[in-house]
Amino acid sequence: QVQLVESGGGLVQAGGSLRLSCAASGRTFSNVYMGWFRQAPETEREFVAAIKWNSVTSYADSVKGRFTISRNNAKNTVYLQMNSLKPDDTAVYYCAARLRAPLAVTIGDYDYWGQGTQVTVSS
Numbered sequence: 535q536v537q538l539v540e541s542g543g544g545l546v547q548a549g550g551s552l553r554l555s556c557a558a559s560g561r562t563f564s565n566v567y568m569g570w571f572r573q574a575p576e577t578e579r580e581f582v583a584a585i586k587w588n589s590v591t592s593y594a595d596s597v598k599g600r601f602t603i604s605r606n607n608a609k610n611t612v613y614l615q616m617n618s619l620k621p622d623d624t625a626v627y628y629c630a631a632r633l634r635a636p637l638a639v640t641i642g643d644y645d646y647w648g649q650g651t652q653v654t655v656s657s
Contacts, residue, residue, distance in 0.1 A: 535560045535561070535646070536558055536559070536560040536561055536566065536631045536633075536645070536646040537558070537559045537560050537646075538556055538557070538558055538629045538630070538631060538646055538647065538648035539556065539557045539648055539649070540554060540555065540556050540627065540628070540629045540648045540649065540650060540651040541554070541555050541556075541557075541651060542554040542555050542651060543627060543651030543652045543653045544652075544653070544654070545654045545655075545656065546619055546653075546654070546655055546656070547655070547656050548619060548620055548621055548655055548656065548657050549618060549619065550619050550655070551615070551616060551617045551618075551619065552616045552619065552653060553613055553614070553615050553616070554570070554613065554614040554616070554627055554629075554651060554653075555611055555612075555613055556568070556570075556611065556612045556613075556614075556629030556648060557609075557610060557611050558610045558611070558612070558629075558631060559610060561633075563607055563610040564587050564607040565587055565633075566587070566631050566632065566633060567584065567585070567586055567587065567631070567632040567633075567634075567635070567637055567638065568584065568585050568603075568605060568612040568629065568630070568631055568632075569581065569582075569583065569584035569585075569629070569630045569631075569632065569638070569639070569644055570582040570583045570584070570603060570612075570614045570627060570628070570629060570630070571627070571628045571630060571641065571644075572623075572625035572626065572627045572628065572653075573625055573626050573628070573650075574624060574625040574626075577625075579628065579641055580594065581594050581639040581640065581641075582594055582597055582601065582614070582627070583597065583601055583602075583603035583614060584603065584637050584638065584639060585603045585604065585605050585612060585637075586637045587607070589604070589605065590637060591603050592637055592639060594639075596622075597616075597623075600616065600617050600618045600619075601614060601615065601616050601617070602614070602615040602617075603615075612629065614627070616653070619653075619655045620655060621655045621656070621657045622655075623653060623655050624653060624654050624655050625653060626650040626651065626652050626653075627650060627651050627652075627653050628647055628648055628649075628650045629647070629648040630644035630645075630646065630647050630648070631644060631645060631646040631647075632644045632645055633645050
């Protein structure tokens with residue numbers, strides 16, 4: 535079992551920044567592949583970014599160059615630094631954990647999910 539708790543969401547103006555955190559517990563974090571997804575109202579949950587145990591990363595095209603995923607294995611935490619935020623980034627952001635290779639970008643490939651944190655970007 536892996537427990538995930540997100541934090542850091544909030545309200546920010548367009549062009550601003552936020553950093554999301556996801557604290558993991560329950561097993562050896564360094565072996566776990568981590569991802570961030572988001573879901574806007576009346577839309578499907580979509581991939582944002584993912585990171586391998588050795589910090590290899592993958593990003594959705596919509597966030598490349600603006601968002602950065604990172605992890606601190608000593609703190610069992612993964613981060614999502616979000617810069618140059620746009621109103622279209624407004625969504626509930628979810629942290630997810632995958633217990634096997636390879637790095638994945640689809641919802642069904644992840645085994646555990648956090649409860650989500652709301653990010654609202656005003657224009």
